[in-house]
Amino acid sequence: MAKKVMVIPANPTGISKVAKKNGRKTRVAAYCRVSTDNDQLGSFENQLEYFRNMIDERDDWELAGLFSDEGISGTGTKHRSGFMDMIQACEDGRVDLVITKSVSRFARNTADCLLFSRRLKNLGIPIIFEKEGLNTMDASGELLFTVLSSLAQEESRNISENTAWGIRSKFQQGIAHLNTTSILGYDKGEDGSLVINEEQAVVVRRIYRDFMDGWTVSEISRRLNVEGVPGVHGVAKWYPSTIESVIRNEKHVGDLLMQKTYTSDFLTKRQIANNGKLEQYFIRDDHPAIIPRDEWDAAQLELERREAFRLRHGLRVTGSSIDDPFYSRVFCEACGGKLIRHYWKGCNGAFWKCKNAEKRKGHICQAANVRESTLHSAVVAAWNEIVDSRQDRLTGWEEALETGNALQRHRARLMIAVTAEGPLDTEVPELTRMFLEEVIVHGREELEVHFLDGSRVRVSFEDGAAEVA
Numbered sequence: 001m002a003k004k005v006m007v008i009p010a011n012p013t014g015i016s017k018v019a020k021k022n023g024r025k026t027r028v029a030a031y032c033r034v035s036t037d038n039d040q041l042g043s044f045e046n047q048l049e050y051f052r053n054m055i056d057e058r059d060d061w062e063l064a065g066l067f068s069d070e071g072i073s074g075t076g077t078k079h080r081s082g083f084m085d086m087i088q089a090c091e092d093g094r095v096d097l098v099i100t101k102s103v104s105r106f107a108r109n110t111a112d113c114l115l116f117s118r119r120l121k122n123l124g125i126p127i128i129f130e131k132e133g134l135n136t137m138d139a140s141g142e143l144l145f146t147v148l149s150s151l152a153q154e155e156s157r158n159i160s161e162n163t164a165w166g167i168r169s170k171f172q173q174g175i176a177h178l179n180t181t182s183i184l185g186y187d188k189g190e191d192g193s194l195v196i197n198e199e200q201a202v203v204v205r206r207i208y209r210d211f212m213d214g215w216t217v218s219e220i221s222r223r224l225n226v227e228g229v230p231g232v233h234g235v236a237k238w239y240p241s242t243i244e245s246v247i248r249n250e251k252h253v254g255d256l257l258m259q260k261t262y263t264s265d266f267l268t269k270r271q272i273a274n275n276g277k278l279e280q281y282f283i284r285d286d287h288p289a290i291i292p293r294d295e296w297d298a299a300q301l302e303l304e305r306r307e308a309f310r311l312r313h314g315l316r317v318t319g320s321s322i323d324d325p326f327y328s329r330v331f332c333e334a335c336g337g338k339l340i341r342h343y344w345k346g347c348n349g350a351f352w353k354c355k356n357a358e359k360r361k362g363h364i365c366q367a368a369n370v371r372e373s374t375l376h377s378a379v380v381a382a383w384n385e386i387v388d389s390r391q392d393r394l395t396g397w398e399e400a401l402e403t404g405n406a407l408q409r410h411r412a413r414l415m416i417a418v419t420a421e422g423p424l425d426t427e428v429p430e431l432t433r434m435f436l437e438e439v440i441v442h443g444r445e446e447l448e449v450h451f452l453d454g455s456r457v458r459v460s461f462e463d464g465a466a467e468v469a
């Protein structure tokens with residue numbers, strides 16, 4: 001299956017696209033090369049026919065020649081007359097563009113591939129490698145040169161082995177060998193491709209699920225450490241940053257982002273971190289996914305939402321987390337401050353107080369101070385109001401399923417499913433964690449509950465009984 005490489009443009013970019021020939025048609029030469037052994041790309045004649053049709057179909061292209069070599073297994077120097085004729089036609093100025101099926105079908109080894117694609121590039125003639133979606137004149141060509149030079153190094157180390165055409169399988173596998181760090185949930189197959197490691201994939205799925213259920217990354221890491229769940233290196237050593245990088249990793253949805261680093265000089269082969277100077281390359285559906293795309297997309301949006309929430313409320317990046325679904329989710333209407341839980345023995349239950357009320361000097365805020373039981377009752381009353389008005393709200397959720405982004409769809413699906421189960425008698429931490437965005441405390445007996453699907457319910461208490469508005 002052919003993989004499409006998408007180029008993520010650098011900023012600023014300095015590499016131009018294929019030069020437009022003024023007025024006249026682009027003269028296109030096709031080159032194909034068929035090995036006698038284990039040919040997957042169809043017969044020789046089929047390939048020629050394929051390219052002839054492709055060129056005919058374009059109004060702005062004309063055929064400058066079909067060049068081919070047959071029966072080549074890779075190492076020999078014979079049977080390359082078609083290839084050399086094609087190079088000659090290019091050097092004679094009879095060709096504007098070369099198309100070929102794949103990198104592995106172009107030249108007999110990486111050194112030749114580098115040499116001739118560079119030579120044509122210097123003549124201003126792009127080569128398009130159809131299967132890999134690469135064009136030597138645009139940014140994707142730099143990827144090709146990067147990979148080729150890294151493979152050329154490999155080949156020179158293993159000169160005794162028949163590695164002349166090792167590039168074939170590697171390119172077909174999507175160049176996964178470029179990034180060799182371990183990835184939770186995957187092993188590297190014999191050919192360098194990513195293969196799911198089921199034992200670790202269970203942990204990956206759990207991390208995404210816990211995250212979407214409302215656990216913070218620090219809570220997730222702590223729980224995995226407590227349970228002794230082994231990570232990618234076989235030991236239970238989880239940090240909040242580990243969890244976040246698992247959630248952000250595009251490999252879990254089957255994609256591959258390349259050129260996180262690049263070779264600055266093809267002679268010294270120095271690797272430099274790519275912080276936007278060069279394009280990055282993105283292959284969608286490169287390997288089997290552990291997390292379905294919709295769920296992965298929703299998790300990325302949820303990361304963004306939490307970051308926006310953190311900034312809006314001026315919360316710290318990491319704080320101690322206390323497995324309490326109300327932690328960092330209750331705020332003072334008067335000053336915007338976070339409410340903090342207080343509990344003393346002998347006191348009649350815990351209560352939550354605005355953090356700004358804690359300051360001894362100034363007494364910035366005395367507005368918000370609420371019993372924990374009131375907080376719990378408010379969330380239950382608000383939830384039950386949502387359940388009661390379910391019929392009216394269904395339209396909105398169904399619309400979100402149709403037109404919303406992945407996160408809105410996720411929320412709508414959950415609301416439709418869980419509100420169908422009827423009202424609550426008491427606060428359920430799992431549900432609070434999953435559905436509550438925040439509680440805004442207007443006063444001791446007046447609170448506004450915001451749910452993550454966007455629903456808001458105001459609850460006031462009169463003589464201990466909750467009233468929703």
Ligand SMILES: [Zn+2]
Nearest residue numbers: 332335354365
């Ligand atoms: Zn306050």
